[in-house]
Amino acid sequence: RRRAVCGRPLESGSGMSAPSMTLRQSVALVWRSLRSMRTALVLLLLLALAAVAGSLVPQIGLSDARIVSIFRDHPLRARIYDQLGLFDVYGSWWFTVIYSLLLVSLGACLLPRTRAMVRNIRTRPVPARDLDAMRHYAEVAVPTEPDRAIRGARSVLRRRFFRVRGPNGQPSLAADKGLAREAGSLLFHWSFFLLLVGIVFGKGTGFSGKAVIVEGQTWTEAHASYDGSVREGRFLDDHHTGVQIHVDDFTATYRSNGQPEDFVTHAELLDAAGRPVRTVDIRVNHPAEIDGVKFYQFGYGWAPVIRVEHDGVPIFDGPVVCRQDPVPKGVSALQLPWNCVVKLSSLRPQVGIAFRLWPDSRALYTLLDTGQSMPMLTEFAPVMTYTAYEGDLRADQITSVAVLDTASMRSFDDGALGAGESVDIGHGLTVSFPDLRQYTVLQVSRDRGLWIVFLAAILLLLGLLPALYTSRRKLWVTAEPDGTGSVLKVGGFALQRRSQFEEEFARLVREIGRTGEAKVGP
Amino acid sequence: MSSETWARISTDTFNVTFFAYLAAMVGDFHYLAFRRKPVWRAALFLTTIGLGSQGISLVTRGLAAGRIPIGNMYEFSLLLTFLIVLAYLGLVEGVSKVRTLGGFVLAFVVVTLAIAVLFLYVGPAPLIPALNSYWRQIHVTSMILSSSLLALGCIITILYLVKDRRERRDASMPPPIMGGAIDLGSETPPHFEAGADEPVGAATSRKGWLPAAAVLDRLAYRMIAFAFPIWTFGIITGAIWAESAWGRYWGWDPKETWSFITWTIFAGYLHARATSGWKGRRAAVIALVGFVSLLITYYAVNLWIVGLHSYAGV
Ligand code: HEM
Numbered sequence: 133r134r135r136a137v138c139g140r141p142l143e144s145g146s147g148m149s150a151p152s153m154t155l156r157q158s159v160a161l162v163w164r165s166l167r168s169m170r171t172a173l174v175l176l177l178l179l180a181l182a183a184v185a186g187s188l189v190p191q192i193g194l195s196d197a198r199i200v201s202i203f204r205d206h207p208l209r210a211r212i213y214d215q216l217g218l219f220d221v222y223g224s225w226w227f228t229v230i231y232s233l234l235l236v237s238l239g240a241c242l243l244p245r246t247r248a249m250v251r252n253i254r255t256r257p258v259p260a261r262d263l264d265a266m267r268h269y270a271e272v273a274v275p276t277e278p279d280r281a282i283r284g285a286r287s288v289l290r291r292r293f294f295r296v297r298g299p300n301g302q303p304s305l306a307a308d309k310g311l312a313r314e315a316g317s318l319l320f321h322w323s324f325f326l327l328l329v330g331i332v333f334g335k336g337t338g339f340s341g342k343a344v345i346v347e348g349q350t351w352t353e354a355h356a357s358y359d360g361s362v363r364e365g366r367f368l369d370d371h372h373t374g375v376q377i378h379v380d381d382f383t384a385t386y387r388s389n390g391q392p393e394d395f396v397t398h399a400e401l402l403d404a405a406g407r408p409v410r411t412v413d414i415r416v417n418h419p420a421e422i423d424g425v426k427f428y429q430f431g432y433g434w435a436p437v438i439r440v441e442h443d444g445v446p447i448f449d450g451p452v453v454c455r456q457d458p459v460p461k462g463v464s465a466l467q468l469p470w471n472c473v474v475k476l477s478s479l480r481p482q483v484g485i486a487f488r489l490w491p492d493s494r495a496l497y498t499l500l501d502t503g504q505s506m507p508m509l510t511e512f513a514p515v516m517t518y519t520a521y522e523g524d525l526r527a528d529q530i531t532s533v534a535v536l537d538t539a540s541m542r543s544f545d546d547g548a549l550g551a552g553e554s555v556d557i558g559h560g561l562t563v564s565f566p567d568l569r570q571y572t573v574l575q576v577s578r579d580r581g582l583w584i585v586f587l588a589a590i591l592l593l594l595g596l597l598p599a600l601y602t603s604r605r606k607l608w609v610t611a612e613p614d615g616t617g618s619v620l621k622v623g624g625f626a627l628q629r630r631s632q633f634e635e636e637f638a639r640l641v642r643e644i645g646r647t648g649e650a651k652v653g654p
Numbered sequence: 655m656s657s658e659t660w661a662r663i664s665t666d667t668f669n670v671t672f673f674a675y676l677a678a679m680v681g682d683f684h685y686l687a688f689r690r691k692p693v694w695r696a697a698l699f700l701t702t703i704g705l706g707s708q709g710i711s712l713v714t715r716g717l718a719a720g721r722i723p724i725g726n727m728y729e730f731s732l733l734l735t736f737l738i739v740l741a742y743l744g745l746v747e748g749v750s751k752v753r754t755l756g757g758f759v760l761a762f763v764v765v766t767l768a769i770a771v772l773f774l775y776v777g778p779a780p781l782i783p784a785l786n787s788y789w790r791q792i793h794v795t796s797m798i799l800s801s802s803l804l805a806l807g808c809i810i811t812i813l814y815l816v817k818d819r820r821e822r823r824d825a826s827m828p829p830p831i832m833g834g835a836i837d838l839g840s841e842t843p844p845h846f847e848a849g850a851d852e853p854v855g856a857a858t859s860r861k862g863w864l865p866a867a868a869v870l871d872r873l874a875y876r877m878i879a880f881a882f883p884i885w886t887f888g889i890i891t892g893a894i895w896a897e898s899a900w901g902r903y904w905g906w907d908p909k910e911t912w913s914f915i916t917w918t919i920f921a922g923y924l925h926a927r928a929t930s931g932w933k934g935r936r937a938a939v940i941a942l943v944g945f946v947s948l949l950i951t952y953y954a955v956n957l958w959i960v961g962l963h964s965y966a967g968v
Contacts, residue, residue, distance in 0.1 A: 173929055183915045187911040387780070391782060417783065593890065597883055631872070
């Protein structure tokens with residue numbers, strides 16, 4: 133009986149006072165309390181409560197900007213939150229403690245239940261007396277003698293998938309049904325361990341990060357290739373894969389009202405040796421995969437090709453990735469210009485040029501004319517405004533190519549530059565803007581535990597259905613001679629879903645009665 | 655027909671639905687108090703009319719937008735209430751033959767619809783690419799289906815708590831001299847036969863206002879037990895969708911987190927029902943906490959808490 137195994141209430145007053153408990157006894161007590169249903173219940177509710185905290189306080193990796201603003205505006209509160217791990221609830225020690233205890237409790241509960249289940253499968257149902265004292269009881273008279281009658285009852289029960297024991301010399305049967313309930317419940321609960329294995333294995337051996345790739349460029353999967361930080365698993369010993377992706381073209385389409393319609397990266401995947409494998413279209417919801425590495429469409433941006441000549445000698449030439457400032461509330465990102473930087477560190481004094489790109493120049497002119505901003509859905513006569521600075525780039529402190537620190541610089545020229553144009557900015561420098569390209573942002577990740585997680589989810593669901601919707605039923609039949617025929621006494625009960633069993637019981641009794649009728653005669 | 659025509663039919667049928675449910679709710683409460691069969695029949699008829707026209711409203715909304723109508727919160731509310739009423743008619747009135755709960759269920763439905771049309775309404779429009787996924791349709795549909803069953807279960811749980819309190823109070827008082835409701839007692843389980851909830855004796859007896867607490871408890875449990883695997887399935891399909899859209903199956907984004915919280919609380923409810931000392935009222939209280947969590951998952955996350963999901967907006 134499952135509840136006798138697991139749902140046993142704690143025997144708190146078992147005659148021991150705490151100081152006199154031996155270590156063994158205290159361990160036993162802890163173990164017993166861990167496997168009580170009440171503990172499981174409390175732990176489940178605690179887990180929910182912890183998750184509530186995680187949804188109310190901004191989390192690292194999810195809303196970093198909000199965390200930064202809390203640190204700025206409420207430093208004390210931020211420090212307390214930080215100490216308590218509230219900015220990283222799901223990685224905090226107390227969250228780990230809650231779910232670990234839950235899993236230990238689960239294991240402590242499942243082991244004896246599984247043992248009991250195995251025992252239960254091995255042993256057939258046991259005979260019982262006092263059938264008429266059972267919750268459901270009925271008598272039917274049949275015209276056949278007891279042995280035949282009991283065989284008839286047996287075949288009815290077998291047909292209804294009862295496990296039947298008997299008749300063993302005596303005209304009586306013991307039957308039961310519904311082991312699927314407990315089996316399903318065990319499968320469901322055990323699946324959580326499989327789920328955990330899948331999660332830990334996948335995260336531990338996986339990685340994920342963002343790749344920024346300009347049209348026409350090839351990107352190689354390696355630690356240094358990622359844009360910003362890359363999350364790498366603890367057991368990532370074989371490091372990265374070296375697979376490559378060559379982006380031919382990126383296309384974003386919008387409806388006339390500015391609602392996005394489609395984002396596609398047309399690309400070619402190459403294996404680690406650089407051999408082309410296949411061409412793919414990567415869209416939102418449609419990732420591409422090679423060697424377990426998946427590429428997801430994440431975002432895009434603009435990358436003007438910029439060429440700088442110094443006294444006629446090219447000193448810079450190539451696409452420059454432009455980015456947007458954080459988008460203020462109530463403004464569409466499509467209305468904002470794109471910023472990028474070209475640093476010319478070989479010149480003395482050093483020169484840095486900050487660009488502001490308007491992919492659709494009408495947006496810039498509308499803004500200048502009317503003060504209204506307008507969404508830039510497609511490329512249209514792109515234009516860049518620029519400011520050129522001279523001085524010290526402080527390359528030792530500012531390592532990012534996208535950041536220009538103008539603190540120790542002085543601006544010496546500014547202006548605008550249309551696509552296909554060149555401009556002389558002084559100091560012998562000519563800047564030209566021959567072409568505008570797009571870049572795509574792909575989320576790149578590998579999770580080799582995915583199929584384990586998926587399998588666990590399927591098993592979990594498969595176990596849940598019988599655990600909730602079937603019930604354990606027990607039934608006994610005895611036959612006694614009665615004149616020329618016999619009387620069958622049927623008793624039984626269900627451990628769950630009792631109201632349904634009432635109907636089932638009546639139906640079984642009717643069917644058992646009918647087998648007798650059909651066999652009338654010798 | 656043009657998109658505008660479909661959209662107009664959708665709003666018109668929405669209005670029919672709203673007033674049909676409102677009238678049916680009044681009828682159901684009248685029946686609860688005075689037990690006039692014809693009033694119950696009229697309310698049932700109105701509920702059916704409302705359900706039919708709500709079905710039309712949903713379909714035409716989909717035709718107007720050119721997609722399955724589960725793209726925003728207005729449409730979620732429409733489908734949610736549709737399924738609540740459907741489950742109520744099918745499972746409570748139909749299978750369980752309990753007739754006195756319609757007013758409460760429709761009250762919840764009417765409020766939900768009012769919120770939807772007053773605060774959440776947006777015109778029919780196509781979806782942005784991230785939301786345009788096969789898995790998402792399955793995910794959203796199962797989440798809404800199980801939400802409707804959970805909501806129904808929790809409404810019945812509230813009524814259970816009310817009735818249970820009354821029964822306890824009555825049990826501690828001397829029995830009435832005459833009339834009054836039959837005592838189903840704790841030994842006899844309710845069997846869901848026709849009229850098991852119908853009190854014998856004076857029809858206006860205050861005791862007979864609601865089905866016996868045991869009946870309500872059982873009914874609520876059934877709804878929640880029915881809903882729980884569907885919710886589980888919904889979370890799994892949501893994870894599959896998230897994997898294909900964002901490259902991770904779980905990211906603790908607020909909507910994900912809250913669906914997990916709701917799931918955990920209802921798992922707690924199912925456990926409580928198997929734990930001695932937690933059955934009955936305590937389990938019911940857990941179910942109510944789960945209901946609050948469901949409402950937060952459903953409304954608050956989209957409206958106040960930001961996350962990846964929330965670009966679905968309202
Ligand atoms: C990981 C967290 C857990 C979840 C999500 C969970 C979920 C569930 C669900 C949904 C049921 C209902 C299915 C049924 O009636 O058989 C259930 C039943 C049960 N659970 Fe858990 N459970 C968890 C942890 C535990 C733990 C730690 C224990 C042991 C202490 C436990 C013991 C039981 C038992 C004994 C039942 C059978 C109740 C009955 O129907 O008699 N569960 N669980």
